[in-house]
Every structure is written in C-alpha cells, then in structure tokens.
Amino acid sequence: MSLDDILAHGSSFQTASETLRLVLQRVSVAGLKLHPQKCRFMRKEVEFMGHRLGGRRHQHTAAPLYHLLQKGRGFTWMPHCQQAFNYLQKALTEALIGCLVQMFFIHSIGAFQSTLLVWMALDRYFAICTPLYYHERMALTRFLKFIIPLVLRNVFMDSLLVSLAGKLSFCRNVMNHCFCEHMALVELACGSTAINNLVGLMTVVLIPLVDFIIITASYIIIFSSVPKSGGSGVKALQTCVTHIVVIIVSLTIALVAFLSYRIRNGLPAESRVFFSTMYVLFPNCFNPITYGIRTAKIRQNKSVK
Structure with a gap:
C-alpha cells in the first residue's frame, strides 16, 4: 500500500505541530513508512496538483467562503461571502x-x-x-x-x-x-x-x-x-x-x-x-x-x- 501525498496544516506553529504529530502517529500505527527526501515540514506554501496552497495573498479574503464549509456550521450565503467570491473570481480571471x-x-x-x-x-x-x-x-x-x-x-x-x-x-x-x-x-x-x-x-x-x-x-x-x-x-x-x-x-x-x-x-x-x-x-x-x-x-x- 502506498500514499502519494499527505498534507497537514495549521493556523499557527503550535497547531501545525500538533496536527503533524497526529499524522505521524497514524502513519506509524498503520505500519507505513515515509520517504525522507520527499518530506517537507513547516512550509508557508506548498505546490499540490498544480495549485499553490498557503500564503497570505487571498487568505483573509477567502475566509468567509472557508467558514461556510466548516463542520457544524449552517450554509448561509451572506453579502460578505458574495464580495469574497467576486474578488477571487476577478483575481483569477x-x-x-x-x-x-x-x-x-x-x-x-x-x-x-x-x-x-x-x-x-x-x-x-x-x-x-x-x-x-x-x-x-x-x-x-x-x-x-x-x-x-x-x-x-x-x-x-x-x-x-x-x-x-x-x-x-x-x-x-x-x-x-x-x-x-x-x-x-x-x-x-x-x-x-x-x-x-x-x-x-x-x-x-x-x-x-x-x-x-x-x-x-x-x-x-x-x-x-x-x-x-x-x-x-x-x-x-x-x-x-x-x-x-x-x-x-x-x-x-x-x-x-x-x-x-x-x-x-x-x-x-x-x-x-x-x-x-x-x-x-x-x-x-x-x-x-x-x-x-x-x-x-x-x-x-x-x-x-
């Protein structure tokens, strides 16, 4: 069994470290091994499937859209969500x-x-x-x-x-x-x-x-x-x-x-x-x-x- 990519993120160094600890623990329990030369830790940005993830260019702007997808929160499209969507659409186009x-x-x-x-x-x-x-x-x-x-x-x-x-x-x-x-x-x-x-x-x-x-x-x-x-x-x-x-x-x-x-x-x-x-x-x-x-x-x- 092999896994291509594992991404673990956090909003701060402490949360990222805790998430990484849990991921490594699960990998160890599953009996899997990681390739040291392919591992990257504590990166502000990573390239994944052609997309650059992380960074702060659109982080705050996209926050309303991110909160809509959080578990346990109702999906309510508010004016600030539409503003965030319009801004990101304009930036990409x-x-x-x-x-x-x-x-x-x-x-x-x-x-x-x-x-x-x-x-x-x-x-x-x-x-x-x-x-x-x-x-x-x-x-x-x-x-x-x-x-x-x-x-x-x-x-x-x-x-x-x-x-x-x-x-x-x-x-x-x-x-x-x-x-x-x-x-x-x-x-x-x-x-x-x-x-x-x-x-x-x-x-x-x-x-x-x-x-x-x-x-x-x-x-x-x-x-x-x-x-x-x-x-x-x-x-x-x-x-x-x-x-x-x-x-x-x-x-x-x-x-x-x-x-x-x-x-x-x-x-x-x-x-x-x-x-x-x-x-x-x-x-x-x-x-x-x-x-x-x-x-x-x-x-x-x-x-x-």
Whole structure:
C-alpha cells in the first residue's frame, strides 16, 4: 500500500505541530513508512496538483467562503461571502486575461520576425532580378499588397490561437515557464486539447513554414539569375549572405522550440523554457550584430577599392 501525498496544516506553529504529530502517529500505527527526501515540514506554501496552497495573498479574503464549509456550521450565503467570491473570481480571471494578452503579443513578435524575413527576401529579389524596376516595385502603394495579406494572416492565426486557449478549463494554475507561452498554458488544461494542438500546428505551417517556402523560392530565382547578370549580379548577391545567415539561425531556433514541446523523450522542462525563450530573444539580439558586422565589412571593402 502506498500514499502519494499527505498534507497537514495549521493556523499557527503550535497547531501545525500538533496536527503533524497526529499524522505521524497514524502513519506509524498503520505500519507505513515515509520517504525522507520527499518530506517537507513547516512550509508557508506548498505546490499540490498544480495549485499553490498557503500564503497570505487571498487568505483573509477567502475566509468567509472557508467558514461556510466548516463542520457544524449552517450554509448561509451572506453579502460578505458574495464580495469574497467576486474578488477571487476577478483575481483569477484577470490573471488569465493578462496571460492571454501577453501570449498574443509574444506570438505576434515571433510571427513578425518570420514575416520580416519574407519582406527582406522580396526586397533582394526585386533588387537583383529586376533592378531597373526596383523603385517602382518597392513603392509603398505597390508593396502593400505583400504586406497587408501577411499581417492579416499573422493577426488572425495568433488571435485564433489565444481565443481557443482562453476557453480551456484548467486543472492547474502554476505554469512551468517564464512567460505565457501557448503550449505551456495548454498543458495546464483538464479536458481535451486536440483542437488547440491542431491550431498550433496550423499556425506553424501557415506562418514560418509558408514564409520559409516563399523565401526559398525567391532565392532559387535569385541564384539562377546571377550567372546571367555577370559581375554586377555577384556583387549584389553578397548583400544576401547576411540575410541567409539570419534566416538559418531564426528558423533553426523556431524549429527546435516547436519540437521541444512535441517530442519529449525525457527533455527537461528547463530546456523547453530555454528554447522557447531563445526563439523570442535571440533573433532580436543576434540580428543587429550580424547585420552590423556584415555592413562594416562591405563598407571596408568599398573604402579599400
């Protein structure tokens, strides 16, 4: 016979000690043994089944609701009970809303990074393959047809992702992550998350994967047109090196972050948090350095010539 968890609490050190003494006495009488490394004593807060119990954040506010459930007391719903219920409901729902808002902006930033690489690939395509019409093609009124559809796609998919996550029922309220990430939040849900996983997969396919296909197609055309353009095309192609490096790094991190939640194989939770954090932070820190180094080299070569 084995027991998973035993919780003993008290409102003071004396009552907690007395409760603990009774629990240990019952365990001894039953002939059970406790694992020393799993025992925690005199904690102000404990995490149990995904919930953080204890603390004083809502202790006094929830007291009227707690007294309703005490043995020997009648269940009478008073105005102060309704006030306590409204306060706790507001605190829990606002926390979820704040998490969903943060999730939307974080995923929007990630989608924008991918879409920005598409716009840069189109810029290189027009500059190398149609240099005489570059300014005409890159005019704002004409380039908007490449901007607006991709922006609407990103906003729609991110909004759908967040709205479906907000409709879930959660069994736990402790997220093992440093920010509100979609898969980390979905893991806290009680019921089926098949639709959320499907929409998450669709988001990956429709944003980074489609962007990667567009970028790859544009560079295939660019590379095929360079031999025909002679030396000027080769010089123009040198400006694409930085863009290609940024694409490889960004998409590699995005792929690793995505697979870390789909393919577990004993991967520590800290590793998943690290990869998903790098997906947001690393491109923003790495790209300026890459472009800065490359621009300095181009300027240096021009000054030497």
